[in-house]
Amino acid sequence: xxxxxxxxxxxxxxxxxxxxxxxxxxxxxxxxxxxxxxxxxxxxxxxxxxxxxxxxxxxxxxxxxxxxxxxxxxxxxxxxxxxxxxxxxxxxxxxxxxxxxxxxxxxxxxxxxxxxxxxxxxxxxxxxxxxxxxxxxxxxxxxxxxxxxxxxxxxxxxxxxxxxxxxxxxxxxxxxxxxxxxxxxxxxxxxxxxxxxxxxxxxxxxxxxxxxxxxxxxxxxxxxxxxx
Amino acid sequence: xxxxxxxxxxxxxxxxxxxxxxxxxxxxxxxxxxxxxxxxxxxxxxxxxxxxxxxxxxxxxxxxxxxxxxxxxxxxxxxxxxxxxxxxxxxxxxxxxxxxxxxxxxxxxxxxxxxxxxxxxxxxxxxxxxxxxxxxxxxxxxxxxxxxxxxxxxxxxxxxxxxxxxxxxxxxxxxxxxxxxxxxxxxxxxxxxxxxxxxxxxxxxxxxxxxxxxxxxxxxxxxxxx
Ligand SMILES: Nc1ncnc2c1ncn2[C@@H]1O[C@H](COP(=O)(O)OP(=O)(O)O)[C@@H](O)[C@H]1O
Ligand SMILES: [Mg+2]
Numbered sequence: 001x002x003x004x005x006x007x008x009x010x011x012x013x014x015x016x017x018x019x020x021x022x023x024x025x026x027x028x029x030x031x032x033x034x035x036x037x038x039x040x041x042x043x044x045x046x047x048x049x050x051x052x053x054x055x056x057x058x059x060x061x062x063x064x065x066x067x068x069x070x071x072x073x074x075x076x077x078x079x080x081x082x083x084x085x086x087x088x089x090x091x092x093x094x095x096x097x098x099x100x101x102x103x104x105x106x107x108x109x110x111x112x113x114x115x116x117x118x119x120x121x122x123x124x125x126x127x128x129x130x131x132x133x134x135x136x137x138x139x140x141x142x143x144x145x146x147x148x149x150x151x152x153x154x155x156x157x158x159x160x161x162x163x164x165x166x167x168x169x170x171x172x173x174x175x176x177x178x179x180x181x182x183x184x185x186x187x188x189x190x191x192x193x194x195x196x197x198x199x200x201x202x203x204x205x206x207x208x209x210x211x212x213x214x215x216x217x218x219x220x221x222x223x224x225x226x227x228x
Numbered sequence: 229x230x231x232x233x234x235x236x237x238x239x240x241x242x243x244x245x246x247x248x249x250x251x252x253x254x255x256x257x258x259x260x261x262x263x264x265x266x267x268x269x270x271x272x273x274x275x276x277x278x279x280x281x282x283x284x285x286x287x288x289x290x291x292x293x294x295x296x297x298x299x300x301x302x303x304x305x306x307x308x309x310x311x312x313x314x315x316x317x318x319x320x321x322x323x324x325x326x327x328x329x330x331x332x333x334x335x336x337x338x339x340x341x342x343x344x345x346x347x348x349x350x351x352x353x354x355x356x357x358x359x360x361x362x363x364x365x366x367x368x369x370x371x372x373x374x375x376x377x378x379x380x381x382x383x384x385x386x387x388x389x390x391x392x393x394x395x396x397x398x399x400x401x402x403x404x405x406x407x408x409x410x411x412x413x414x415x416x417x418x419x420x421x422x423x424x425x426x427x428x429x430x431x432x433x434x435x436x437x438x439x440x441x442x443x444x445x446x447x448x449x450x451x452x453x454x
Contacts, residue, residue, distance in 0.1 A: 119274055120312040122299040124326025124374045134325075138316050 013155035016094035024102030032110035050100040054160020089166035094155035109143025234280030243434035258431030273299040305376030311367040313355040320351040326374025361392035
């Protein structure tokens with residue numbers, strides 16, 4: 001049995017989750033509790049990949065990152081990097097489809113925070129970076145972690161947009177969902193079942209763990225409020 | 229010397245106040261919605277007036293929309309209405325959060341502060357493990373440990389029961405004697421205003437409508453009982 005799809009899927013999901021976590025936290029924090037012109041439009045664009053058919057997302061990515069696309073052309077000319085039909089394409093597809101999940105979780109976490117706590121830190125002389133590092137981030141952590149786990153799971157399962165931009169190239173772009181699809185196509189039922197079991201187990205344990213974790217946090221929060 | 233002369237458009241009226249104070253306890257007294265919190269927020273820098281000036285000594289906190297010192301640079305201590313302690317830090321970490329340096333003199337001052345407030349046995353606890361009165365004392369210690377040049381207290385005692393409240397009032401007076409910086413205390417309790425204030429500003433709809441010096445003698449304005 002060739003395990004490379006598992007390793008590739010984990011690699012793609014790990015890289016995309018890292019990018020999505022940092023950028024999602026950054027934008028969510030920058031936009032939290034602020035109203036400015038165009039905010040709802042930008043947020044709509046952030047969330048859009050969640051509701052669009054994966055093929056549309058893949059098509060848009062092809063336009064952008066294809067050999068003649070705006071970004072693709074530039075990457076090829078300046079860095080000799082090709083996105084289409086490489087595992088980098090799979091990473092980019094994962095980033096785009098899992099960003100909305102991270103952004104929404106992080107935005108909810110930052111928006112629900114009592115801003116008096118951050119303001120108290122400011123009155124004590126803490127710089128904005130210190131306020132973020134020592135107050136906002138730790139207090140938002142349960143929500144951020146939920147977003148992180150969801151993004152990872154979403155990245156692991158990404159299929160539609162990946163198919164459009166990265167295609168199925170064994171040993172190069174064959175993530176687990178890809179392998180399942182093409183195993184079924186070519187009648188290799190055993191192989192398909194094997195990967196199905198793996199990915200269901202991964203998804204299931206992720207959700208179980210997340211539920212356990214949020215229940216634990218909920219209990220802690222309830223305890224904190226009881227003695228108020 | 230704190231000098232405040234500001235105007236700010238609020239949703240139902242215009243806030244327009246002009247006052248100054250030394251190292252005394254000034255009480256802002258008025259009904260809910262009269263602009264007391266907004267005044268404190270303009271001094272600490274959490275909100276900006278539309279025009280005017282705010283000065284502490286020769287430090288200009290605010291002299292126009294574009295000329296506004298950051299919250300961090302003002303060094304104004306603030307006690308929030310429900311204390312706003314950091315829930316994920318112990319009492320000790322809360323108190324140390326704003327301490328500028330730790331040398332012998334400071335440690336002594338902080339030790340004395342904990343002594344006066346009676347909270348040294350709480351240091352390892354978390355905010356959710358202590359009572360309302362204790363939270364209030366911890367918030368005070370945290371604000372004073374950052375050595376502010378002025379302390380603002382927004383209805384600091386309104387969430388406490390009667391006995392704790394009286395204890396805390398006495399502590400505030402004692403701390404003020406120790407610290408010798410301007411205190412501005414917001415309250416809508418008349419008895420408390422009289423007990424704490426060296427001077428009382430009566431606020432209504434964003435204007436100062438009366439001013440009294442302590443000791444508060446009999447007032448013809450018996451309508452001030454919010
Ligand atoms: N940033 C703001 N802009 C406009 N109006 C405000 C703002 N903040 C508070 N207000 C309004 O100002 C009034 C005074 O509020 P506040 O200062 O909280 O009163 P108090 O603390 O005396 O109860 C309220 O009517 C409130 O709705
Ligand atoms: Mg108020």
